[in-house]
Amino acid sequence: MLKILHLSLLLFGAVFGSCARAESVLFLNPGTEQEAFWVSYSQFMQAAARDLGIDLEIVYSQRRPEQTLAQARLALQGTRRPDYLVFANEQYVAPQILRMAHDSGVKLFMVNAALTPNQQSLVGERADRIGSLVPNDEEGGYLMMNELIRLHPAVAPSEEIELLAFSGLKITPSAQLRERGMQRALAEHPQVRLRQLVYSGWTRQRAYEQARQLLARYPKVSLVWSANDEMAFGAMQAFTEAGRVPGRDVLFSAVNTSPAALQALLDGRLSALLGGHFTLGGWALVELHDHAQGVDLDRYGGRDRQIPLMQLIDKAQARQMLAMGNSPNYGVPFRKLSAKGRPASYRYPFSLQTLMH
Structure with missing residues (x-):
């Protein structure tokens, strides 16, 4: 009986330990819940978080930089601080967020728009700023x-x-x-x-x-x-x-590959459509999950990276993306993209092709 109890406690500890290790991420979405792009961006992040076991929270700032800063202040100086704060340097809010984050214990990751060269020179290197991913705008x-x-x-x-x-x-x-x-x-x-x-x-x-x-x-x-x-x-x-x-x-x-834009391309009303960067936040979570497990992001392509996500969408891709639009997990094996245990030559395969496999 004691052996069974001991085993049960060990199992409980293992389960509880794995839950405790789930990293928490807050994403400050600069858009609104009415914008197809930022909604699809959030949905792809949520799919990644489910697969990776990340505790993800998303708040929208309604395209108001003062709201982004208020949300950041609450996250960085409040009592319930996330492990990671993900945000965009939309309307150049990043330096103020970096100032707020000083000594907060929260790790920072930028998406879509990172620090400008001028901002970088003013801010300098920071141990809590662990990286950024931006598209080829x-x-x-x-x-x-x-x-x-x-x-x-x-x-x-x-x-x-x-x-x-x-x-x-x-x-x-x-x-x-x-x-x-x-x-x-x-x-x-x-x-x-x-x-x-x-x-x-x-x-x-x-x-x-x-x-x-x-x-x-x-x-x-x-x-x-x-x-x-x-x-x-x-x-x-x-x-x-x-x-x-x-x-x-x-x-x-x-x-943007909103359903309306994809349909307009198929109908011939749009002649050229560019997209793929709605996946950026999901790919960022793969890197954050790796970082939480001790992976050195510098070994796998650098911590600040631009990736060629934006590409011209053809009609065959538009049909495929419309068909997958309601899929809650997009069918992407996010866990398998991890760099953990990989040779230094490994590069994260973050691209529209990974999504359209």
Whole structure:
């Protein structure tokens, strides 16, 4: 009887110990619960957390940096502190969060937008800042602009192709980088003339209002570049109301693989679609889980990394992604991606291909 009791206590201790070791992660989602991108981002993180056994909490800041900072303060200075705080340097909030985190015991990981070179030089190295993962935003803006130009019908050498561009927030690194990529593509195609670049704050309504005015000013526009899907749909609505047919009279591009964007690509209303970076938070959790188990992230590609997640989505991929949209776990074996026990040559296979296996 004593042996059985002793064994039971050992088993209880093993189970309790494994529960106690589950790392807790708080993600400060900079978006809203109404934005398809940030909702899909959270869903992919939740799938990763389930598979990895991570205690994940997600709070939304409704695109208000002051709310992000209030949430960070509560997490870093409150009584229930997470093991890890995951956040984006959206609207450059990172230095303030780093200041709050001093001596908190919470480990910090940045996604989507990391410290700028200037911020990094001011902040310096910190033991509690364990890493960052960002997508290839600049390359994404370039790929998308190039694809739009490639798809446009040929014009006479003396003619211009007119373009409108809708970007997000001026003080958001991802918007700036996507614009830079667009400008790089335009430098290679002098026949394409950017009539105007406007900031629509990532929102459909603002892009719609701006597009109505711009279309009256520039009636010959035949290309529309947008830094996300919501703004593309807002601009598309204005052009449609003016009698212009998307995909025929004017070609639109967008970023994000929301169901609406994927369907618009299949319908031909969107001509170029870029996506894949909604997976970033899920991949970050793989690294955090490894870090909690003593893995040195520097050995496997560096702690601060940009990964080429953003890629042009073709129609076959759009169909596949629409079909998997309601799958709660995405079928990704997150545990198997771990670097634990792997040779130093191992690199995390974080890509859209891993998702679309």
